[in-house]
Amino acid sequence: xxxxxxxxxxxxxxxxxxxxxxxxxxxxxxxxxxxxxxxxxxxxxxxxxxxxxxxxxxxxxxxxxxxxxxxxxxxxxxxxxxxxxxxxxxxxxxxxxxxxxxxxxxxxxxxxxxxxxxxxxxxxxxxxxxxxxxxxx
Amino acid sequence: xxxxxxxxxxxxxxxxxxxxxxxxxxxxxxxxxxxxxxxxxxxxxxxxxxxxxxxxxxxxxxxxxxxxxxxxxxxxxxxxxxxxxxxxxxxxxxxxxxxxxxxxxxxxxxxxxxxxxxxxxxxxxxxxxxxxxxxxxxxxxxxxxxxxxxxxxxxxxxxxxxxxxxxxxxxxxxxxxxxxxxxxxxxxxxxxxxxxxxxxxxxxxxxxxxxxxxxxxxxxxxxxxxxxxxxxxxxxxxxxxxxxxxxxxxxxxxxxxxxxxxxxxxxxxxxxxxxxxxxxxxxxxxxxxxxxxxxxxxxxxxxxxxxxxxxxxxxxxxxxxxxxxxxxxxxxxxxxxxxxxxxxxxxxxxxxxxxxxxxxxxxxxxxxxxxxxxxxxxxxxxxxxxxxxxxxxxxxxxxxxxxxxxxxxxxxxxxxxxxxxxxxxxxxxxxxxxxxxxxxxxxxxxxxxxxxxxxxxxxxxxxxxxxxxxxxxxxxxxx
Numbered sequence: 217x218x219x220x221x222x223x224x225x226x227x228x229x230x231x232x233x234x235x236x237x238x239x240x241x242x243x244x245x246x247x248x249x250x251x252x253x254x255x256x257x258x259x260x261x262x263x264x265x266x267x268x269x270x271x272x273x274x275x276x277x278x279x280x281x282x283x284x285x286x287x288x289x290x291x292x293x294x295x296x297x298x299x300x301x302x303x304x305x306x307x308x309x310x311x312x313x314x315x316x317x318x319x320x321x322x323x324x325x326x327x328x329x330x331x332x333x334x335x336x337x338x339x340x341x342x343x344x345x346x347x348x349x350x351x352x353x
Numbered sequence: 354x355x356x357x358x359x360x361x362x363x364x365x366x367x368x369x370x371x372x373x374x375x376x377x378x379x380x381x382x383x384x385x386x387x388x389x390x391x392x393x394x395x396x397x398x399x400x401x402x403x404x405x406x407x408x409x410x411x412x413x414x415x416x417x418x419x420x421x422x423x424x425x426x427x428x429x430x431x432x433x434x435x436x437x438x439x440x441x442x443x444x445x446x447x448x449x450x451x452x453x454x455x456x457x458x459x460x461x462x463x464x465x466x467x468x469x470x471x472x473x474x475x476x477x478x479x480x481x482x483x484x485x486x487x488x489x490x491x492x493x494x495x496x497x498x499x500x501x502x503x504x505x506x507x508x509x510x511x512x513x514x515x516x517x518x519x520x521x522x523x524x525x526x527x528x529x530x531x532x533x534x535x536x537x538x539x540x541x542x543x544x545x546x547x548x549x550x551x552x553x554x555x556x557x558x559x560x561x562x563x564x565x566x567x568x569x570x571x572x573x574x575x576x577x578x579x580x581x582x583x584x585x586x587x588x589x590x591x592x593x594x595x596x597x598x599x600x601x602x603x604x605x606x607x608x609x610x611x612x613x614x615x616x617x618x619x620x621x622x623x624x625x626x627x628x629x630x631x632x633x634x635x636x637x638x639x640x641x642x643x644x645x646x647x648x649x650x651x652x653x654x655x656x657x658x659x660x661x662x663x664x665x666x667x668x669x670x671x672x673x674x675x676x677x678x679x680x681x682x683x684x685x686x687x688x689x690x691x692x693x694x695x696x697x698x699x700x701x702x703x704x705x706x707x708x709x710x711x712x713x714x715x716x717x718x719x720x721x722x723x724x725x726x727x728x729x730x731x732x733x734x735x736x737x738x739x740x741x742x743x744x745x746x747x748x749x750x751x752x753x754x755x756x757x758x759x760x761x762x763x764x765x766x767x768x769x770x771x772x773x774x775x776x777x778x779x780x781x782x783x784x785x786x787x788x789x790x791x792x793x794x795x796x797x798x799x800x801x802x803x804x805x806x807x808x809x810x811x812x813x814x815x816x817x818x819x820x821x822x823x824x825x826x827x828x829x830x831x832x
Contacts, residue, residue, distance in 0.1 A: 218545045218546070219543075219544040220541060220544035223404075223405055223408045223544065224404060224405075227401075227404035227408065261409075261410060262410055324518050
């Protein structure tokens with residue numbers, strides 16, 4: 217499935233289900249087809265299924281880079297501070313590209329006036345330090 | 354045969370085969386473009402773009418619009434940009450050191466205030482004096498960058514790219530009129546292609562004599578002046594046929610500076626727009642190709658064959674001459690700077706088809722046309738010309754060029770029907786008959802001048818274009 221088809225499917229699901237009654241997408245996270253996994257991560261994010269965010273931890277080591285990035289975006293936007301500290305713990309075990317993506321995604325979300333995340337204030341310094349490390353390297 | 358006869362024979366063969374090559378190229382381009390164009394129309398007619406407005410994970414886009422002395426239109430055009438249909442976009446206006454009240458009007462109208470901003474110059478630019486955001490939540494996705502003038506549109510665009518924290522950015526001119534669903538249409542290739550799409554172009558139409566209110570196009574009209582009408586036909590041929598076909602085979606060498614969507618990180622990696630060329634749009638695209646091909650990375654440059662952006666064409670001979678001179682110099686600069694692509698199989702279709710086509714059919718065409726005219730005059734003087742054959746050949750070439758133009762206009766009518774009044778369309782069809790005589794020779798001459806200026810190192814800037822403005826108010830802008 218292309219992202220375009222996934223977006224169209226999201227629209228169909230949005231019309232058919234309410235946010236509470238929509239199906240649990242975490243069951244598709246271990247599907248053999250990467251585009252189904254990408255779709256599941258996107259739908260967890262799009263339907264804001266916060267209870268499924270811990271399941272995304274396993275996706276950080278998925279062989280598909282796109283799925284890793286989608287999981288990171290969802291965790292940063294929907295996850296609580298425990299999940300973000302977990303992300304920081306794993307940070308140095310991830311590739312340079314994923315590290316850079318994490319820092320950029322976090323700083324984008326933290327600067328977004330539409331997203332209120334009081335916990336982020338403590339974390340911003342950590343991510344700022346990581347960004348400076350990235351710029352220097 | 355003596356030496357002169359051999360030279361003449363070789364020259365005639367070159368001209369003959371060159372003519373065949375150009376005509377065959379146009380036929381192939383028209384077939385590919387028509388096939389892609391009609392497929393696009395079919396797909397577009399069954400796509401519900403508005404359904405995507407509720408999808409929260411659309412790729413983030415910044416629309417970057419450099420503004421220099423735009424006090425007359427800045428208010429309307431920012432409003433027009435803010436009202437685009439998309440869920441995840443930022444408008445970045447770059448005030449390029451305007452000497453008029455552009456900055457003050459924007460600040461007052463949109464309740465902007467200077468914010469603390471750590472400006473990281475990923476791409477080197479002239480200094481940024483300040484970054485502004487609105488106090489009013491209604492304009493929360495508006496950012497204004499105030500920078501010191503210098504480096505032209507390229508430098509201003511680079512400042513906007515540095516500020517943008519989005520996946521993609523669209524570069525346009527603040528005086529362009531943008532279709533409200535532009536982003537939905539331009540992200541479609543990105544979201545529906547498996548290969549990473551690093552750039553998307555779109556068709557540009559002309560606003561001369563069109564009715565525009567509040568920065569929005571109300572009704573398109575065929576321009577009254579011949580000089581602008583000739584350009585309408587040129588734009589149809591270029592954007593409906595040429596660009597569509599080249600994008601179809603992933604061989605585009607140019608995404609127009611007035612409307613291009615690019616992957617931000619890739620553009621930053623290649624160093625952004627160059628300030629040392631007059632063809633910064635073509636230069637950027639060629640550098641992006643080189644970057645991706647040299648590293649063996651998969652990518653596509655896509656194109657939406659639908660008019661998504663409207664701009665005003667030069668309507669005086671002086672300004673048009675400056676523009677065409679600049680285009681000719683820009684073509685030479687790009688072809689010289691990226692000459693390693695020429696027939697280089699490493700660059701695939703770019704090296705083997707796109708670059709050679711630009712070299713032979715775009716750069717060489719005016720030079721060969723001019724030499725052909727000189728040859729005819731010399732041959733006529735010496736009595737070598739068979740006038741009957743010459744006239745037949747001329748009629749054939751004339752008819753062929755008319756067929757291509759008529760096809761482009763007809764395609765526009767069938768596919769997009771942007772000109773609602775039949776008399777507008779009729780005027781365009783009639784213009785086709787005079788364009789080869791009244792307009793084309795002048796473009797050849799301006800192109801020759803551009804090549805001469807480049808060769809002799811004569812310094813020319815972008816030239817100043819006086820626009821009539823969308824609301825009949827005059828303004829000055831670089832163009």
